[in-house]
Amino acid sequence: MKDAILRTLRFLGLGFLEPVVRLAAGEDSKKNTIEILKKIVAPIASILLFLGVWYTGSKSLFNTEANYTIEKARKEQGQVEADKVKACIESGDLSCQPNTLPSPSQVWASYKLLLKDHNTITADKKAFKLRTAALNEKRVAQGKEPIVYTGRPSFVDQIKTSIKTVFAGFLLALLIATPIGIIIGLSETLRTSFNWLIQILKPVSPVVWLLLVFMIVKTMTKDATGDTSFIISFISVGLCSMWATLVNTAMGVSSVDKDYINVAKVLKLGALQKIFKVILPASLPLIFTGLRITLSVAWMVLIAIELLAQSPGLGSFVWEEFQNGANDSNSKIIVAMFVIGFIGFLLDRIMLTIQKFISFDKNEGI
Amino acid sequence: MGFLVKNGALETKKMETKAILQEKFPSKEVLLDLQNLKKVYPTPNGDYVVLEDLNLQVKKEEFITIIGHSGCGKTTMLSMIAGLNEISDGKISVLGSSIKGPGPDRGVIFQSPSLMPWMTALENVMLGVNQVFPHGTKKEREDICRYYLSKVGLEGAFDKRASELSQGMQQRVGIARAFAIKPKVLLLDEPFGMLDSLTRGELQDVLIEIWNKEKITAVMITHDVDEAIFLSDRVVMMTSGPRAKIGDILPIEFQRPRSRKAVLAHEDYYAYRKHLIDFLEH
Structure with a gap:
């Protein structure tokens, strides 16, 4: 029972809860208490420290901004007005709060x-x-x-749209980059002849990809009535993020252990058998590392692309809030920042779990 | 004791090994034939000749071992026979027809077990059997694999992943994989070199037991003089490179099947051993 729980926790990446389970099971209480201090209490303390620094920092920025506003009122409109502003700020009235962190x-x-x-x-x-x-x-x-309902989308709707876009882009990257990576990895001639293209396209900025995709999709969807902004943003996300998978797959396939290749040669395996039974399983760890990078890059560029492509999602949410400039806009942007970070972290965890599950080398990846 | 020495006079045999061997096995045909084999690696400072004028005939059902100093070209020669390394000049033929690239008529047991770690022991053996017996049913092919895996002492480990097996057990799977495809020639490239001496002894017994049943012509590289004497019919000694060739051939006259104890106790054992060590230290 205990072992099963521990295994599940470790599999889910929640290994830090291990000492709690062990303590509850009545194992070595001193050692496990120290472990709890190290693995659970210390991280919680770091979160509190982070909140403390944030609180102090925002407080001091708030005061600076408030003092500036009051001083400005005094200089331009006199003491009476300045007192009014000060009273307004102290009362907590939303209409006159300083705009800062x-x-x-x-x-x-x-x-x-x-x-x-x-x-x-x-x-x-x-x-x-x-x-x-x-x-x-x-x-x-x-x-x-x-x-159909055409009202304003809520914040959660925006998150859903973003996740949908990132998965569409990731899927596109997967479908393009893995087969090409495998083909390029198998043939040294192809590898050397297309290397320049990959090396040049890899560092191109997401913004440029977006514009390129825009040029093409705009013309191709002239007659279509569907949602072109979604198409543009997911294709751009896919094109920006596929390079890690492409390069890693090609490297993984081309660097398969020579012993395995020799075995395949001696047994005279056919081309397809050689690829599917030997080369692909052997390069799976590297392919997955590439896919993990691709997914995190996809999530990162997604925000920028949504922001520019005016397609709905977290990126445009952030941009609209910034343009909006309302009193709570800044704090909404920070909420979005945490949500973006948290979802990115979650996506990486999911990929890691899948990788652990299908890869033959159980120690691969952290 | 289960064996005799047919001819005690070791000294006379050393003189004209080839002639005597042809007399000794008049009926047995040459299965593996290396003629004037040459291997050249081009380097920036001119060609490096690893092997030159190498001639060796291996008879059917013969077990020969090759010893020589590290880097003399033993592995190069073996991988040329396996078809994994190109022949610069000369000819290698199996039953009269020259080899073209690698193929399942020449089974190889590599120095590292070279199993696919993501497959089970059974699947690893199946990989080869599927190639050689494509017309059998799946059940028949699995039975072949199970038979050979049991022969190497892995009854309980059919469905274990190769990555979960110890080095010694992995090499057992390697032996089963090589025998299961029923090759004409078995090539062994220091198969026990990476094992500890206890496991090595065990695996030598496993190998010779299965070989006694199958009698597949075998060429094995080793560094271990005792291993060579225990396993082989002839020990081929190679000169140091560059331009390595065959320096001497020592027939081992112990009758088969051999037991390790009896071989070690035999009066000729130390003469054989001295002969090999003298050559290596020369």
């Missing part, structure tokens, strides 16, 4: 606000669906387009 509590408040907003919009959507259900049925029967 928000404190942790403000960010938390914004997070809750965004969730509430999401619930309102979801309820609204549901109500809309109920209202239009009968009408839509009729419209479909008449061969007309059904009416």
Whole structure:
């Protein structure tokens, strides 16, 4: 039982909970208490330290900004006005708060606000669906387009869109880069002849990829009515992020242990058998390392691309909030920052777990 | 004792080894024939000749070992027979027809076990058997693999992944894989070189036991003089490179099947041993 729990925890990357399980099972209490201090208490302390630094920093920025505003009011409009501004800031009235780095509590408040907003919009959507259900049925029967909800997307909707885009892009990268990587890895001639292209295209900025994709997709989808911004952003994400997989796959395939190749030669395995039974399994660890890098790069460039392509998602959320300049905009941006970081971390964990699961070398990757 | 020495006079045989051997096995045909074999590696400072004028005939059902100093070209020669290394000049033929590249008529047991770590022991052996017996049913092919894996003492480990097996057990799978494809020639490149001496002894017994049943013509490289005497019918000594060739051939006259104890106790054992060591220290 205990061992099963430990194995599951380790598999999920939650190995740091191990001493808690061991302590609960009544094992060596002194050693496990020290382990808990090291693996759980110390990280929690680091989180508190981080929050403390953030709080102090935002407080001091807030004061600087507030003093500046008050001084400015005094110089330009006199003491009476300055006192008014000061009183306004101290009262906590949203209309006159200084615009600077928000404190942790403000960010938390914004997070809750965004969730509430999401619930309102979801309820609204549901109500809309109920209202239009009968009408839509009729419209479909008449061969007309059904009416769809066109309200503002909530924060959670934006997250979903972003994840959808990143997966579409990742899938595209996977489908393009792995087969090409394998083919290039197998043939030294191809490798040397296409190396220049890969080396030149690899460092190209996401912005340029976006523009390139835009040029092509814009023309190709002239007659289409669908969502071109989604197409543009996921293709750009795929093109930006596929290089790590391409290079790693080619390297993995070309550097398969010579012993395995010799065995395949001596047994006279056919080309397909050689590729699928020997070369691919042998290069899987490297291919997966490439895919992991690809997914994290995809997530990273996604935000920038959404921001530029005006396609919905976390990137455009951040940009709109910045342009909006409302009182809680800054704290919403910070919420988005944490959500982006957390999802990126989660995606990497998922890839690591899959990699552990299918790779023959169980020690590969950290 | 289960064996005799047919001819005690060792000294006379050393003189004209080839002639005597032809007399001794008049009926047995030459299975593996190396003629004027040459291997040249081009280097920036001109060609480096590893092997030159190398001639060797191996008879059917004969077990020969090759000893020589490190770097003399033994492995080069073996990989040329396996077809993994190009022949610069001369000819290698198996049953009269020259070899073209590698093929399952020449099974190889490599120095490192070279198993696919992501496959089970059975799948590793199956990889070769599938190639050689493509027309058998899956059950028949699996039975062949199970038979050979049992022969090397791996009854309980059919479905273990190769990466979970110890080095010695992996090399057992390597032996089973090589025998299971029923090659005409078995090539062994220092197969026990990476094992500790205890495991090495065990594996020599495993190898010779399965070989006694199958009698597949074998060429084995070794550094171990005792291993060479225990296993082989003839020990081929190679001169040091460059331009290595065959320096001497020593027939080992112990009758088969051999037991290690009896071989070690035999009066000729030390004469054979001295002959080989004298050559190597020369």
